[in-house]
Amino acid sequence: MPGAAAPEAPLRVIHLNGAINSGKSSVGRALAALIPGAGFIEGDEHGLPAELPPEQRWAGALGRILRRIRESNAPCLVSAYPLDEAGYRRLRTACVARGAALSVVTLAPPLEVALGSRGGRVPDAAEQARIRAMYAEGYHRRLFSDVTLDNAGLAPEEAARRVLAALAHAHAARAPGAAGRAAPP
Numbered sequence: 001m002p003g004a005a006a007p008e009a010p011l012r013v014i015h016l017n018g019a020i021n022s023g024k025s026s027v028g029r030a031l032a033a034l035i036p037g038a039g040f041i042e043g044d045e046h047g048l049p050a051e052l053p054p055e056q057r058w059a060g061a062l063g064r065i066l067r068r069i070r071e072s073n074a075p076c077l078v079s080a081y082p083l084d085e086a087g088y089r090r091l092r093t094a095c096v097a098r099g100a101a102l103s104v105v106t107l108a109p110p111l112e113v114a115l116g117s118r119g120g121r122v123p124d125a126a127e128q129a130r131i132r133a134m135y136a137e138g139y140h141r142r143l144f145s146d147v148t149l150d151n152a153g154l155a156p157e158e159a160a161r162r163v164l165a166a167l168a169h170a171h172a173a174r175a176p177g178a179a180g181r182a183a184p185p
Contacts, residue, residue: 011100013069014167015091016080017142018107019134021114021123023151023159024080027107030160032078039074041065043081062087066094082134088144103170105163108140109152119156146170 014031016024025042032040041064048060065079069091083091088104095102114131115123123131134140141148147166151159 010075011069011072011095011098012076013091013095013100013102014076014078014163015083015102015104016078016107016163017083017104017139017145019082019114019139020127020131021118021121022107022109022140023118023156024082024107026119026156027151027159027163028078028080030156031163032076034157034160034164035076035078037074038076038078039068039072041068041077041079043079062090066090069094069098069100082139083142083144084137084139085144088142092144103146103167104142104144105167106140106142106145106148107151107159108148109150111135111140113152 016028016031018024025044028040028042032038043061043065048057052060062081065081068077068079081087083104091104092102094100109118111132114135115128147163147170149159149162149166151162154162
């Protein structure tokens with residue numbers, strides 16, 4: 001909005017990354033439900049014309065996430081969208097501009113699990129081909145991730161609890177004075 005003041009509330013962004021059918025949306029909804037006042041942003045290209053090339057739909061989906069980060073007054077936003085390096089840089093830039101803390105969690109079930117039925121959803125042949133390509137491209141092991149979780153066999157709620165615990169542990173390990181402390185088993 002032209003002339004609108006930027007929201008003043010501090011913001012935490014937890015972004016769930018991973019290949020198609022890795023559980024980003026299900027875990028994201030469960031994670032947002034665990035965090036008081038959190039909002040959830042589905043990264044799928046809802047509302048964009050199907051005739052657009054996939055790259056344009058994906059760019060539109062990421063653009064919607066970035067707009068929500070700029071405009072949100074929520075204390076926390078949980079977003080779900082598969083990130084490549086360029087998408088991560090755009091997300092990080094939006095968070096820095098907003099003064100938001102960013103954590104990236106990559107969901108990384110084994111390829112065989114991602115190719116199968118998850119949450120009542122069975123990927124079609126085209127989706128399975130894209131899942132294979134995404135694993136080959138490394139969507140399940142991004143270096144920019146703060147946490148990587150193999151969520152195979154976990155209900156979304158349990159995966160969300162593990163994400164929160166892992167983020168708390170990672171944050172504590174980066175806190176001033178944490179150097180030299182042994183990590184818990």
